[in-house]
Amino acid sequence: MLRFVPIITIAFMIGPVSAGLIGTLLPAFGILPALGGTEPGLDPWAALFAQPGIWQSVRLSLVNGLIASFVSVAIVMLFCAAWQGTRIFRAMQRILSPILAVPHATAAFGLAFLIAPSGWIARVIAQFAGWDRPPDMAIIHDPLGIAMIAGLVAKEIPFLFLMTLAALPQADTDRTAQITATLGYGRVAGWFKATLPRIYPQIRLPVLAVLAYSTSVVDVAIILGPTTPAPLAVRILGWLSDPDLALRFMASSAAILQLLVVVVAIGIWGAGERIIALAGGQIAANGQRFRHDGGMRAGSAVLAGLSAGALILGLVVLLIWSIAGFWGFPDIMPRSFSLRLWQREYDAIGSSLVTTLLIAVPTVVIAIALVLGCLEHETRSRHKPGRGAIWLIYLPLIVPQISFMFGLQVFFTLIGLERTLISVVLSHLVFVLPYVFLSLSDPFRTLDPRYGQTALCLGVSTMRVFWHVRLPLLTRAVLTAMAVGLAVTVGQYLPTLLIGAGRFATVTTEAVALASGGDRRMIGIYGLLQMVLPFAGFACALLIPAILFRHRRGMNAQNRG
């Protein structure tokens, strides 16, 4: 029975993914009969490369994505190295985990209002400098995309941090740290030399997901990124929503180009990994202790604190906006407050939360069951999945969603499932499965096999080993994976709208539609509402293990990290 699980999982991916890709590839080469495209050709590509600034857009996507990912990873690794096992580390863990529930767009809006020339920080300065007008400076939408990088970094740090936390217990970090300290290594150096090589392989896939996301991001880029020209993914969105339907051909070839950009980014990252591994091997063995790392430790805490602080302040600002009367520059606080909009949305909120759960619960349950099934099968058969299968699972994370949607829609319409709950759940699974797999596979694979072997030797069935040994040991990882899955399904806009054909009004479809009106109050209200479910999910992932294992010190250590 179990051996069919990987096949079913892959079937859930193959249909939609290949349909999505075909639906993009064919128009990219001129074939889309509904628009009269019947002859294959390279015209869409010629049109694409004739677009002004196309290479700048590509460069922005590639370079900024790489920088944002590198900075996020560096800060997270540095912070873990500097503070793991301390009180500051646990404090950060408590602060960052809930931040993961903040949708990207909400975080970006909050950050934008914080740092914009008419934003909160500028308003504080204005009080002293006597400005009555905001300075005309490109702090957000800056041509180099620095604001966009900052937004991405602030949002990716919590994700990578949580993924690292899930990996830490498997690396026996406490004892490693003791040994490196005994040998006289500075905290950071000891961690980088002895622990990092064991942690990094475990978080590698999440890191690549961050990289793929950063190189193809749309919402953060629209809110914070450059506009002349915009990064490639933003321009694709523009072409796809252009009234001139003929642009769909070029948009499809641009989507393929975007896919190539992501692949190239991953290639560059992989090369960087190798270089660092080589150099790191030398440095690890050269015996230098780097004992005085106080500055570096402080720096890492400041950076991590800054990113968390910016996000939290941004949220506070959005909360204030959601109840604000008119709030002009340079006022630090609104002139009046009003609960009117909250009241107005009150009725709609309940039903959209229910619809969201109606989709999220089956999606997450199916996803976690399939992923656990795959991993358990892998463990029992000692048969690792091939590279092809892995890539297949991660494809939905790499192909920009917007370009993928058309094919996906056609697919679900063809199989006659469009507009049903089943099809919405299936389409969400395409995006949820990879993330659940991503968060769970490494903790599962690195779980010490001797626990299971011991149980087997004591004469227990393999089924019991799974239910009574492996699953309890992995409680924290499983719950985290479910919370990540929940956050992903709650955040889905395009699949819910397009595959559900508007029959499913979730918190996110409402939020995104209302946000298009540009009123920060509505953005604040729905941004906060979008957080409710993921937040509850992550809270459960933290609290349930703490309660379950309150009398088990060893499990606590396992689960606390």
Place this chain on the structure above:
Amino acid sequence: MRSRMRAFVSALALATGIATASVSLPAYADPAPDVGNWQSVLDQARGQTVYWHAWGGEPRINDYIAWAGDQVFERYGVKVVQVKLTDTADAVTKVLSEKTAGVNDGGAVDMIWINGENFAAMKRNELLFGPWVEETPNFEYVDVEGKPTVVNDFTVPTDGLEAPWGMAQVSFYYDTAKLDNVPKSAQALLEWLAKNPGRFTYPQPPNYMGSTFLKQILTELVKDPKVLQQPADEVDAKAVLEPLWGYLEDLQPLLWRNGQAYPQNGAAMRTLLGDNEIDIAFSFSSGEVSSAIEAFELPDTVRSYVFDNGTLGNTNFVAIPYNASAKAGAVVLADFLMSPEAQLRKQDPQYWGADTVLAMDKLPADMQEAFANLDLGIASLAPAERGTVLPEPHPSWMELVETEWQKHYGVVQ
């Protein structure tokens, strides 16, 4: 390796199995309603659910749509569900994907709020149902003579494929607490901006509002505006556009952020005015400005005005896709939206504040009075204050201007 291959093949088989098993589900076919026989339309509509795909960014408009849905349900038993979009193109994409999949009946989209290029594209690709509009009962009140755009959408004849729903006209707005004299022509705007650099911008084309600004300038600067009513490829387009590029050459460096960044849409431009980053903005409806004041997005000292030589105006519509599932229901809804009662409420800024498509002199006396008694809102322009309505150029000009703008100013790095 072999076992992996086998797994792959069985997965593929499973996927196609699911596909073929469900392809046989019959699609529900909705026969085209006979609009000439109104009673038969009403009979056919009763019990249908109309999924109306409409931009959902404005709570007031969503409330109005919900109200219209309630009315139509009470009177004709037609249920209305608004599918809130961020972009009309999403609905177009939906219909397109259904056509690609061969779903020519029982489609997901029953009605779309639409105009301009989106309409032209759907009409050109035969994605619309009709003609049906001119046979609906309430069409007799529509001001076809006084407002020619109700049957000519950006110069493209509507041919009864879309029903007029509201009028729109460009108006500018500013904060009277900060500005005394406002520029009322393209040339005056340039001179004003030279004294107040950085205090004006426009949404980045090809955004609809941004392109509208360029068309407004073009219409004002071109020697003979009539030439813009013809397709661009039938005239010497280069010569026609020359004054526009000359103007922009002076304007661009004076813009907000020196033209290095732009707001992405009209709403973002409004936020900039609220944040005091710019002094003058514009919109397609002065009622929208009143609404924004009421929603605290703008200070209550903001007022609207138009250029001396007129501003561009157009009409927005509702259309029914060729494969809609509830065509009769959609026709009944569209007819209700054109009724004096629905149009009156629509023009009332308390509910929305958008201009009617109806002709006052065609209405019954009590309705004329009700329209005359409307309080239009503090930043709204009464019909008499609106000056000349300039016709929209042919859509081909918009495409040409957008493409050329992108080449000139879309890449500044």
